[in-house]
Amino acid sequence: MSDKKTKKEATEVTKKGLSIFLGKISGKEQLELEIDRLNSHVITLELDLQSSRNQLEKKEVLAKQAVSDRQEAEILLNQERIRTRTLSHELETIRAESQGKLKFRGTDTLSLQAIQTYLSKLKSFHDPAGGLLTAYLPQGTRLSGVISEKVFERVEEETRTLLDRLEPDTGLAFFYDIHRMVCEAIVPPFPITSPAWQLGHSFDVSLLEEILSKDYRMLVLVLHAGESFIGFAPDAQVFDTEELIRSSVKEKHSKGGFSQRRFERLREEDIAHHMDKVLEALYRILEENKLIDCVILSGDFQLIGEIRKRLPFNLEIIEKPSDIRVEKASGEEILRTVLSSRRYLL
Incomplete structure (x- = not known):
């Protein structure tokens, strides 16, 4: 009975040792497989790294080439800019000379x-x-x-x-x-x-x-410091309303220094007072004549600019360069002048 028990225990020990031995062999294979897998992954990473290095080298070459190309392009661009400026200057010079030579016949x-x-x-x-x-x-x-x-x-x-x-x-x-x-x-x-x-x-x-041939309802203003004219023509043929506005305005003088500055200030005050009188008459005529096709302005360009600021926005304004002197011209002569046409022989 004791011998059987001893044999049984020996058999179990043998089986257990064999199982442990086989288990060790199996674990080694798994480690080897894991090592092979890791080695394979390392190789893949090394290949990827080499590929990345190659791409980086190519990009560096391209970048260097791009910098070189950009520098070359900037040089060419600067050359073209200089050439363009030179040609533009020459063209402006030629135009100025040609315009100086070209005159109306x-x-x-x-x-x-x-x-x-x-x-x-x-x-x-x-x-x-x-x-x-x-x-x-x-x-x-x-x-x-x-x-x-x-x-x-x-x-x-x-x-x-x-x-x-x-x-x-x-x-x-x-x-x-x-x-x-x-x-x-x-x-x-x-x-x-x-x-x-x-x-x-x-x-x-x-x-x-x-x-x-059209019958324009027109308002005519001839503006000068100290003497201005306002006329309204309902049919562009004769003035229905005429008004001559006079006021005292100091004449210009050429003295310098404080005296001149004081004189100019007083003259500007006189002109402002004159323009107030012109505007008063203008607004009265506009109130009496609601329908106006256009306003013709002539005279001093600074006074014209001042009047333009005060006129209603819905009025069509025409500036008519002329040398009309209201103190020497009748209403009929003023109307004939502003209704004249200008002919240019080219």
Whole structure:
């Protein structure tokens, strides 16, 4: 009984030892497998690292090349900027010289009767080849913005330059013969409101005739320090209301120092007082005549600027350069002057 028990225990010990031995062998294999896996991961990481290094080296090369290219581009850009400035300066010099040489062939002031005779003559022109150009340019409009590019190129550059110099408040009408037998501009007394043009066998004067024949309800102000004129014409033919405003304003003098500054201050006060009287009369006439198509301003440009600030915003204002002296001109002469047209021979 004791021997059987001893054999049984020995057998169990043998089985247990074998199990432990086999377990050790199995754990070693797992470790080896884990080591192989880690080694494989290390190799992968090393490959990724090498790839990253290669990419970084390429980027560094590209970055260096980009810096070099940028520096080269900046050098070229600076060279072009210098060249552009030089050419711009040369161009401005040439323009200034050419503008100094280019002059209008002549200028005329045409009364209402004279402009009607002039338009009648223009209508009589006929060109079988269809080379007569008419263009109506409102204020601020260039010829290039109205007519076609093909026709624009047929107008001589000198003519275009002279035409661009004209910037009248009322716009202008341009009459041009492609063969330059006729080349002139008309500035009407009242605004050209829409652009138009034609190239044909005759000049189109219908828009000018329409402008000149309209009965405008107009207010005329001729402003000078100490003596100004206000007139209202309900039909652009005769003044229905006339008012001459006079006040004492000191004459200018050329003495210097404190005396001159004090004198100028007193003169400015006199002018301000005169303008108060003008505004008082102006507001009274505006109150009596509600419907006004336009206000024509002439005289001293500083006083014109002051009046413009005080006029209602809904009134159309036209500045008319002229040398009208109200102390020497009658209302009829003033009206004839402001209703005149200006002719420029280009």
